[in-house]
Amino acid sequence: MFTQSDLMQLNQRHISVDTVNAQLSSFVNGFPPLDIVSPASTRNGILRPSVAEREHYVQVWQNYLEQGHSVLKFVPASGAASRMFKDLFAYLDNGVETPFITEFLSHKDNFAFGPMLADKQGQDAVRYLLHDMNYGNLPKGLLLFHSYRDGARTPAMEHLVEGALYAASKGVVRLHFTVSHDHLALFRHHIAECLPALEKKYGVRYEVSFSEQMPSTDTIAANPDGTPFRQPDGSLLFRPGGHGALINNLNRQNADIVFIKNIDNVVPDKRKKDTVLFKQLLAGVLVEEQQRVFALLRDPNVPEEEKARWRRPIRVCGVVKNTGEPGGGPFLVREADGSVSRQILESSQISDPQLMAKATHFNPVDLVCAIRDENGNNYNLPDFVDPQTGFISHKSKDGKELLALELPGLWNGAMSRWNTLFVEVPVSTFNPVKTVNDLLREQHQ
Numbered sequence: 001m002f003t004q005s006d007l008m009q010l011n012q013r014h015i016s017v018d019t020v021n022a023q024l025s026s027f028v029n030g031f032p033p034l035d036i037v038s039p040a041s042t043r044n045g046i047l048r049p050s051v052a053e054r055e056h057y058v059q060v061w062q063n064y065l066e067q068g069h070s071v072l073k074f075v076p077a078s079g080a081a082s083r084m085f086k087d088l089f090a091y092l093d094n095g096v097e098t099p100f101i102t103e104f105l106s107h108k109d110n111f112a113f114g115p116m117l118a119d120k121q122g123q124d125a126v127r128y129l130l131h132d133m134n135y136g137n138l139p140k141g142l143l144l145f146h147s148y149r150d151g152a153r154t155p156a157m158e159h160l161v162e163g164a165l166y167a168a169s170k171g172v173v174r175l176h177f178t179v180s181h182d183h184l185a186l187f188r189h190h191i192a193e194c195l196p197a198l199e200k201k202y203g204v205r206y207e208v209s210f211s212e213q214m215p216s217t218d219t220i221a222a223n224p225d226g227t228p229f230r231q232p233d234g235s236l237l238f239r240p241g242g243h244g245a246l247i248n249n250l251n252r253q254n255a256d257i258v259f260i261k262n263i264d265n266v267v268p269d270k271r272k273k274d275t276v277l278f279k280q281l282l283a284g285v286l287v288e289e290q291q292r293v294f295a296l297l298r299d300p301n302v303p304e305e306e307k308a309r310w311r312r313p314i315r316v317c318g319v320v321k322n323t324g325e326p327g328g329g330p331f332l333v334r335e336a337d338g339s340v341s342r343q344i345l346e347s348s349q350i351s352d353p354q355l356m357a358k359a360t361h362f363n364p365v366d367l368v369c370a371i372r373d374e375n376g377n378n379y380n381l382p383d384f385v386d387p388q389t390g391f392i393s394h395k396s397k398d399g400k401e402l403l404a405l406e407l408p409g410l411w412n413g414a415m416s417r418w419n420t421l422f423v424e425v426p427v428s429t430f431n432p433v434k435t436v437n438d439l440l441r442e443q444h445q
Helices: 004-013 017-029 051-066 082-094 099-106 122-132 155-166 181-202 243-251 273-298 304-310 353-358 436-440
Strands: 035-039 071-076 172-178 205-211 257-261 314-321 329-334 340-345 366-370 391-397 400-406 419-424
Touching (some): 004 017, 017 400, 051 273, 071 155, 082 122, 082 436, 099 436, 155 273, 172 243, 257 273, 273 314, 273 366, 273 419, 314 329, 340 419
Parallel strands (some): 071 257, 172 205, 314 419
Antiparallel strands (some): 329 340
16 A cells, blocks of 8 residues: 555654554544543532632642642643634635624724734734734744733743742742744744743743654544545645644653643733632642542552552543533543543534533643652553544545544543543633634733
8 A cells, every 4th residue: 555655754754554554444444432421510520629628729739839849831832823813814815894803903902912003904904913923824822912011921921920820849930832843943032032031020940841743643644435645746645633642742741740721721910810729729639639549559458450540640620611612521431341430522522412412511621630650750641542532524635625633632532541530610710712802802901
């Protein structure tokens, strides 16, 4: 099936023939359906801490930080902002002023980047933003989101501030951004410019690192019949495997506790109170659970079979009451051995619409993770991925239909075999920016 040229292409990407054949097999055979028991709820699988319990967990976390443990904020930040400006690009093409465009133009002074558009109107303002300021090509993490008296902040800056507020261990704040290769230099420059002022303001020292999604995690594209999709020059087409590929980036991190949150879910300082409180709460829940598990693993009276069930990474997932926002949710899933596990599922993994209708909570991507065992050694995270939880989507290239394969998602199948707890957090902690006009919402002003 594969030519010598194909094999050279695979070798350059560090992808094995076996891996590609397994992916092609998935296009033909699909993925087995999950045995979903029910949505998780506060009556079954989701913790809803009382006010007293909140205070307790926050204190647990603060005590943990004082002990000097290694803490990291892991921020997936490779996404381009182009989808944020889909309506603006259409306006440049057709000149049609839709309600979305009217809202944007009539409130352009309210955006953090508004001062740069002050003397421009209509398509001129949009063209300047997308092309002259390059917002149509920049990553979302480097756009100006929020206005302050001392200047505007990008999402990357807001994550740096968040780190100082709930993840400073002995005065050190560690962050890791996963970025695209094209934007790495821009991120490095931007962060380097920000750090001196933020270190002075918050009295901390930052350690910031970056990584790129590895080409070896790209997946092969297929024709509708499951055969390899070939480009006009005859070469194979590979596509990014989705955020599930980042489990490899996470696996290379060295930390006791890791916070994970999307790049665009940030708010200005005046609205950070709930974010900080519940981040500390989630981390406190995780620390207590880890201490319980470690005590069990060290207990000589506990059977090895029981210990094996607990010897795996732990995560606490914040979940939010359904308010109509998009996103997967927390469910209870029956495993092959008959046990029931807590899983974050995407809508594409749930075939029964009645199950979706019964879901009371959704996933805002608000995770705190413990990735070391009781001896302080890092788990090899790819060992805990369920490879049968990927999914297939229909795309096109050059007018030809193709099938694309998404790897098990980072917080879905890539963490399927972790020990998981769900904790309810308020909707005030979930403020994503999917379109540019979302920045006009009260939460971002």
